[in-house]
Structure formats: C-alpha cells, structure tokens
Amino acid sequence: MSVSLRPGKKALSVARTLHVYVSMALLLLMLFFALTGITLNHPDWFGASSADTQRDIAPLPAFLVPVEASSVRWQDNAAHWMASNWQGNRAEVEISDDELVLVQKGPGRYRTITLLSEAQQVEIETLDYGLVAVLNDLHKGRSTGPVWSLVIDISALLMLIFSLTGAFLLLPQQRRLKRSLGYMTAVSASCLLIYFWFIPA
Structure with missing residues (x-):
C-alpha cells in the first residue's frame, strides 16, 4: 500500500494564499534586510564606519x-x-x-x-555615523528598543512562512521539486565548504 505525499487542493490553496499575501506584506522589509546585508558587510563603501x-x-x-x-x-x-x-x-x-x-x-x-x-x-x-549606519543598526536591532525588536521577530516569522509555503507549493510539481532540491543541496553544500575551508577557526 503506497502513501501519497501529494497535498490536497485545499491545503495548496491555503498555502498559495499565504505565500502571495505574506510575500507582498514582506516585500519592502525583505528588500530592506537584503540591501542592509550588503551595507553591513561593506561599511567602508558607504562611510558607515566614520562619525x-x-x-x-x-x-x-x-x-x-x-x-x-x-x-x-x-x-x-x-x-x-x-x-x-x-x-x-x-x-x-x-x-x-x-x-x-x-x-x-x-x-x-x-x-x-x-x-x-x-x-x-x-x-x-x-x-x-550617518544614514547607512542607522539602517545597519536597524538591521541588527542594536539600540533600537523593544518595539523594533518585535518587528524583527514578526518579520522573521513571516519569512519562515513565506519560505515554507513556497516549498509546499512545489510538492505536486515533481520535476521542479527535484530540480529545486538539487539547487538547495548545491548551495547548502557550497556554504558548508566555504565555512570549513575559508573561514578562520
């Protein structure tokens, strides 16, 4: 007796709705955290290290x-x-x-x-330290108070929902699912190799 892992239409509909609306609610915040990830990694490029x-x-x-x-x-x-x-x-x-x-x-x-x-x-x-430093500290939640800390927590939770519903929607699409799992494995393995080979202990 085989057990099908294919999700039902109702579950897919709920996941699709969550995925779409969460992605739109998070659009500007995700862009903010992505861009400030770059400014955090290269503070000298934007003058955030001088006051x-x-x-x-x-x-x-x-x-x-x-x-x-x-x-x-x-x-x-x-x-x-x-x-x-x-x-x-x-x-x-x-x-x-x-x-x-x-x-x-x-x-x-x-x-x-x-x-x-x-x-x-x-x-x-x-x-x-200027505007870029303000944005960097908002990204890290440093010296921002409890309300902004709550914003970060809620954003992280919504990003988890966005990611998991996206993966859930791939379950019925076996070809795309296998290809996506391959990409995920390759990227994750590359990050691990970079960690062990290039990051000082």
Missing part, C-alpha cells in the same frame, strides 16, 4: 548652583535634570565624586552627556 563629531557646552540651571558634589540630594537632583533635559532615563545616569555621566545610544548615534562638578558645566559629545 561626525559634535561637541557642545551647556551651563547648569540656577537650582543646581552652587554645586554640592558630595550631597546625595544634589546628585539626585542633577541626575533627574540631566535625564529630563536630554530625554534619558534617571537610572542610566552614572554618578561619581566629580562628575555625572549619561550615555545614550541610538541607531547610528552615540551621545555622552557629562556634568563636570568642578567646572560647573555640562559637556555634550554626539557621534553621528
């Missing part, structure tokens, strides 16, 4: 003068002011005897705000 640096100095507000660097209350007030003024988080402010530091990381950007107790001023240094 424009901007330095600014800001005075302390009146309620923080005179400076009482050793006072816990003053430190707390200063930390809250820094977090509020630069849209940061109070818990991220690092406090020491002579300075308070708030580091903010975003896609393609790195900013350090330093309150110098002795100088009674705040120094702000901003490193901007």
Whole structure:
C-alpha cells in the first residue's frame, strides 16, 4: 500500500494564499534586510564606519548652583535634570565624586552627556555615523528598543512562512521539486565548504 505525499487542493490553496499575501506584506522589509546585508558587510563603501563629531557646552540651571558634589540630594537632583533635559532615563545616569555621566545610544548615534562638578558645566559629545549606519543598526536591532525588536521577530516569522509555503507549493510539481532540491543541496553544500575551508577557526 503506497502513501501519497501529494497535498490536497485545499491545503495548496491555503498555502498559495499565504505565500502571495505574506510575500507582498514582506516585500519592502525583505528588500530592506537584503540591501542592509550588503551595507553591513561593506561599511567602508558607504562611510558607515566614520562619525561626525559634535561637541557642545551647556551651563547648569540656577537650582543646581552652587554645586554640592558630595550631597546625595544634589546628585539626585542633577541626575533627574540631566535625564529630563536630554530625554534619558534617571537610572542610566552614572554618578561619581566629580562628575555625572549619561550615555545614550541610538541607531547610528552615540551621545555622552557629562556634568563636570568642578567646572560647573555640562559637556555634550554626539557621534553621528550617518544614514547607512542607522539602517545597519536597524538591521541588527542594536539600540533600537523593544518595539523594533518585535518587528524583527514578526518579520522573521513571516519569512519562515513565506519560505515554507513556497516549498509546499512545489510538492505536486515533481520535476521542479527535484530540480529545486538539487539547487538547495548545491548551495547548502557550497556554504558548508566555504565555512570549513575559508573561514578562520
């Protein structure tokens, strides 16, 4: 008794519908991840490895003068002011005897705000790596927050659905299926050979 692996018409119809609509929903995201894969692999081609640096100095507000660097209350007030003024988080402010530091990381950007107790001023240094670096960090999900992380997870899930439904639709087409499996085996084997032969241990 032979068992047929040929899927039914209803299953194929569902798979075809999923494949078409998921592919259209993912079209721009797949193009984004494909293009940023190239920019990530070659950051020097697009200037993503060099930053424009901007330095600014800001005075302390009146309620923080005179400076009482050793006072816990003053430190707390200063930390809250820094977090509020630069849209940061109070818990991220690092406090020491002579300075308070708030580091903010975003896609393609790195900013350090330093309150110098002795100088009674705040120094702000901003490193901007440009648009390509922003896109690269979005690709990696680096310094992008939980919402964008969820977008990446959903995109990955939809890509799995897109790939698996595409393979499922090939099952009734035995000739194309065999040819596709051959391509898959050749590409996968090539990647393994490249890994073992050309990638340093």
